[in-house]
Every structure is written in structure tokens, then in C-alpha cells.
Amino acid sequence: MNQSIRTPRDTPDPAHLRRTLGCFATGVAVITTVDGAGTPCGVTVNSFNSVSLDPPLILWSLARSSRSLPVFHVAKGFTVNILASDQAALCKLFASREEDRFSSIDWHKDGLGQPVLTGALATLSCHKWAVHDGGDHEIFIGQVIEAEHHDRTPLGYCKGALGPLMIG
Numbered sequence: 001m002n003q004s005i006r007t008p009r010d011t012p013d014p015a016h017l018r019r020t021l022g023c024f025a026t027g028v029a030v031i032t033t034v035d036g037a038g039t040p041c042g043v044t045v046n047s048f049n050s051v052s053l054d055p056p057l058i059l060w061s062l063a064r065s066s067r068s069l070p071v072f073h074v075a076k077g078f079t080v081n082i083l084a085s086d087q088a089a090l091c092k093l094f095a096s097r098e099e100d101r102f103s104s105i106d107w108h109k110d111g112l113g114q115p116v117l118t119g120a121l122a123t124l125s126c127h128k129w130a131v132h133d134g135g136d137h138e139i140f141i142g143q144v145i146e147a148e149h150h151d152r153t154p155l156g157y158c159k160g161a162l163g164p165l166m167i168g
């Protein structure tokens, strides 16, 4: 059934808009960095995307309500950890209210000193290039310094559900 809902101001109903946007299938990434004291910080996102090859730029967005926002504001860079299909638990951990998200998992630091989650499908270690206004989110653009990928199946996200992305 086609669904189209409009509010009196002719803007889409937020819940309807969220469900409509959820039709766009994505992968899942955990964006990591460290704060000024070297404490690791990370958050689950599906807003990651590529921007430019020359220079090599990527983007992702973070809600202004995110508790991690002040850390990403100050950080000089961040690492994109693209999750593999067997990492749904990491997706949920880094989207949860848990404050200590790193003590129960395996991770190490990349060449920029930013956390890499063991078993990730791919990692992109970035310097922060720019931060732009994105309404109730902020859009972070990163310059890719190091990139690595492995022969694993991606974790997918669509219509609120997680599952392996099997294509081809």
C-alpha cells in the first residue's frame, strides 16, 4: 500500500518521514575517536557515505543530542569502522546508553591513535576536514589518511532491521 501523510504545514510527519527514510538500505559503521585524556569514544551510525576521491573525503552525521558530540567537536580526527555481518552486537552496544563501550570488546589503535574495532569489515582513518550544519545533526567530513578492507560480508540496516548484506 502506498503511504503518504502530510501535516497541516505541508511538511512530512516526522514518524512517517523516519519510516520512509528507513527504506534506504545502508551498511552500519561505528565512528571512533579519543578524547583529550586518551579515553576511547564511539557511536553507531548509518549516515556514513563517500564524498570525494581527490581529495579522499567521506562524511557522516551526528545528532546534536548525542552525548559524544563534544568529544567529536574537539577531536582532530576519527576512524570509520564498517561493521561485518557478525558484528550486530557491536552495532547495538555503540547505540546503547552504555557509557563504557570499550572495556568488553577487542580493539586497538590505528596509525592516528584512534580506535579500530577488531573484526571490522573495513576501516577509514581520517583527519577532520570540516563540520557543517545539518539541522538537528552536524555533518562531519573526514579526509581519509589510511584505508583497509577485508574479505567479510557487510552488516546491513533497512526498515529498522539488521542483517547480512548478501549481494551478487
Ligand SMILES: Cc1cc2nc3c(=O)[nH]c(=O)nc-3n(C[C@H](O)[C@H](O)[C@H](O)COP(=O)(O)O)c2cc1C
Residues within 6 Å of the ligand: 028, 043, 044, 045, 046, 047, 048, 061, 062, 063, 065, 066, 067, 068, 069, 091, 092, 094, 095, 096, 097, 157
Ligand atoms: C543502525 C543505527 C544507525 C544509527 N545512525 C545514526 C547516525 O547516523 N547518526 C546519529 O547521530 N545517530 C545514529 N544512531 C543512533 C546512535 O547510535 C545512538 O543515539 C547513540 O546512543 C549515540 O550515543 P551517544 O549519545 O553516547 O553519543 C544510529 C543507531 C543505529 C542502531
